[in-house]
Amino acid sequence: MQDLQTERTTAWERRAADLEAARHTLRSRRGMSLVEVMVVIAIILTLMSVLAFGVFQVFGQAQQDTTILTMGKVDQRIQIYMLRKKKVPGDLGEVFSGEEPPLDAWNNEFRLVSPGPGNMKYDIISLGADGAEGGAGDNADLKWSENK
Numbered sequence: 001m002q003d004l005q006t007e008r009t010t011a012w013e014r015r016a017a018d019l020e021a022a023r024h025t026l027r028s029r030r031g032m033s034l035v036e037v038m039v040v041i042a043i044i045l046t047l048m049s050v051l052a053f054g055v056f057q058v059f060g061q062a063q064q065d066t067t068i069l070t071m072g073k074v075d076q077r078i079q080i081y082m083l084r085k086k087k088v089p090g091d092l093g094e095v096f097s098g099e100e101p102p103l104d105a106w107n108n109e110f111r112l113v114s115p116g117p118g119n120m121k122y123d124i125i126s127l128g129a130d131g132a133e134g135g136a137g138d139n140a141d142l143k144w145s146e147n148k
Contacts, residue, residue, distance in 0.1 A: 066148045111126075
């Protein structure tokens with residue numbers, strides 16, 4: 001009888017020890033380890049950088065499109081000036097007398113070149129994001145004669 005009671009006690013002790021070990025395992029696995037947190041942050045940052053790259057490309061193209069639309073409005077004003085004065089203006093200040101000439105999407109002034117390429121009387125040029133001649137991408141020069 002004593003052996004049976006000792007066996008039951010031992011069984012209960014083992015079961016209690018197993019439960020305590022299971023609780024300890026559950027407690028230790030509740031949170032995330034530092035490595036797991038760092039991996040999640042790295043994944044999120046990678047996704048954000050890919051998304052940001054795409055957004056900036058679209059933003060750059062939108063600035064170029066806005067500049068071309070503004071060039072169209074400047075061209076209309078030059079056409080009206082030429083109809084009234086019967087000559088090509090020397091600069092945009094003449095065309096926009098009393099007003100500030102519009103700026104491109106990068107807040108740079110447009111350049112009026114006379115005579116223009118080919119048989120054109122003039123050309124309107126934006127120097128792009130860098131404000132300097134030449135360049136590629138957002139820094140490329142935009143010419144009205146090429147974008148009509």
